[in-house]
Amino acid sequence: MNEMSVTGNLLVRGKSNKRRSKSKGFALIGALLGTLAAVSPGSAAQSPQVRLDPDSIPQFAQPLPGLDLGAVVSSGPTGVGLKVYVGADAIVGSTEIHICEFDASVLPSGTPGVTAKTRSWGYIVGPSCPAPGTPEYTQDSYIGPVLVAVRNLPSTLKFVNDLGNADSTGVLAYKYSVDQTIHWADPLDLHATAHCYHLAEDGHIPDPGSECAQNYAGPIPAAVHLHGGIIPPELDGGPDAWVASDGRKGHGYYTSAPAPPNGFTYKYPNAQETAPLIFHDHVLGNLRLNLYAGIAAGYIIEDNTLIPTDATGVWGSTVLGVAACDPASNKCLPSNLPGTAEIVPVIIQDRIFDTNGQLFWPADDAGGILSSPNPEHPYWAPDFFGDVNVVNGKAWPYLEVQPKRYRFLFINASHSRIYNLNLGVPMWVIGTDGGYVDTPIRVDNLLITSGERYEVIIDFKGLNEQNLILRNTAEAPYPNGTAPKPTTLGHVMQFRVAAADAADTSFDPASGNRIRGKEAQIVRLVKPTKGKLAVKKKNVAVTRQLVFNDVDGASKTVTNPVTGEPGTTYLGGRLEILMNNTKWSGESDRTYGDFTPITLNGVTNNYSEIVQEGNIEVWEFVNLTQVSHAQHLHGVAFQVLNRQDFNKGAYMAAYATAFPGGAFIPGFGPPLDYRPSSASGKKYGGNPDIKPYLQGKVIPPRPEESAWKDTVITLPGQVTRVAVRYTPSDLPISAKAQDRYFPFDSSGGNQNGFVHHCHMTEHEDNEMMRISLVTLNPDAPAPASRLLKKGIDY
């Protein structure tokens, strides 16, 4: 099958100068703050690290960092690690979180040759970062914390970026691997003079040792995104909201309250349904390395009105001091459902280590393997697949359990790797990305992609004295790649079941009893078992078709821009993956006038997805590439409608010939006008309608995908459809037009949008991300009359 490729000429761009100057304005903000540190010049160097053989790492030698229940109510926030914070300090008070560098115990002692801890980055709750040389500088885990907030009680989090400069970081994976040829935050504004990003777009290979090929040496930028948060766009912490360690800022920077120059304060309203969220780094074009260094944490929103007073667990109204629900209302969760404080997070990542226990990143030919397929992007590769599974910050840990039920929160926080988890015993899904399911769903395998979450109950009863291994069988890339090596990547963690029987009065998911009471069931946009809409078709305001396409570079033999080694042969392959063939900024030479330029703080981006608050839309993701993607929408929840195969070759041919001139133009945008036409099947998106190329029946979502979600697996050669409604998720379908709105200004003053993107970090870092603006429902109250007001409540 012919894959789409750059055939012949790369697009000649006429507006480059305009684009090259666009990010200047905001770099000045840092200068005005007077906090800029001297930045030393960079150099182009290949990482000297040597990869550690994953077979040498002892498995199941370290306990899984668990929840520190002692910290729940009494002592309040201290340090990093998987501590759950419940109580005034974390919920209604102000919590200060520093983004820090420190050592973490990732590999077990006894790993041959490894004597050092793993230098990492992460969130540290408290007034400052731990100082080198102090005991606190060595953290048990880089992941965390897990914060617990309560619905409708706002939480104020002050984030401070204390990461310092790239040339002095001990995280070698970052120091040697930032790629300045992709569109990234670029705090030093190298774009303005060296045009690295645009040169790469035009097929230019950086000269060896030139600015564009050098290791980034400036202040480290970071952004904090609340993944799954239904929040105002100003608080979304998207790619342009970054702040660098020296106070330089991206043009989407926002703070709800005074903060240090290198930080910001977000007042999260927590107005949404109960859901397990994540907060993690989201800096433009380089979040893969920030995440790799460790910056990720959990954020659970609980709903007191669902929590019964007679809970048997630690969780309950007494913890929060707020009246709980009346079980007779039929709205409560089961009274014996294990509470939030009993959730065991299982945050799964894959990593590569060097022989000194440090994080290793496969950029260019670090470690002697040429990982970057194209010299135009010497430090970037289209996938990252590690060789070690790390859970909650520990390589292949174990967890001692009693022979009874436990409640787990599975989070895939890896880069490109999809996991297909199985334990050999049933797993009962009780919640997904956006909250609880109606009734527990039994699964024997749990397919989970980057950014997805599943809450699961596992019953270890009768398994006394057994050691169970949580295994992974997913190919990488999924589904047509390499099977995981059974003895390394095939192992995730181990459960050791104790000998003595244990009493268990907790909720039994096999009972068939509901999770959500009858009055609190999921508001259905779709009928999941049928794969059909649950709302009338006329109530779907807009259908969009978004096509994912590869833009490939050719194999070539050139001088390696990093090492200067002549005659280096690059394999060629994906230079970038696009949605609707459109770059992140939406800039292109199209003259249709179908994209809407919107300017925020002096920077203009070209929007295509202008959605209206209150509306229901169907989004169809058409995957023309060879791998799965993980589509994630910010600021809203959706329901998976269905999937359907299509004739990829025939559609790709029709797609290519629909472009002006009859051939694919990389980065041009979709071939047709974005607005609906008969050729697009009346869908937005500017693509030939996929409908004539569909094959077979619609495939309903997997049962465990049937609750609210924000991230979905989209397989190659398939259309994946989701139904999305731009309102709070628990608003009844019958709500009147004037009631369909968020409690805040979802439009960000008609200037500030939300991104939607692939959650595979190599893809989102390199253009597989777009912006959508949520315009206000004209029938709904104006922002000044809404519950949450910018400048006051957020």
Ligand SMILES: [Cu+2]
């Ligand atoms: Cu992707």
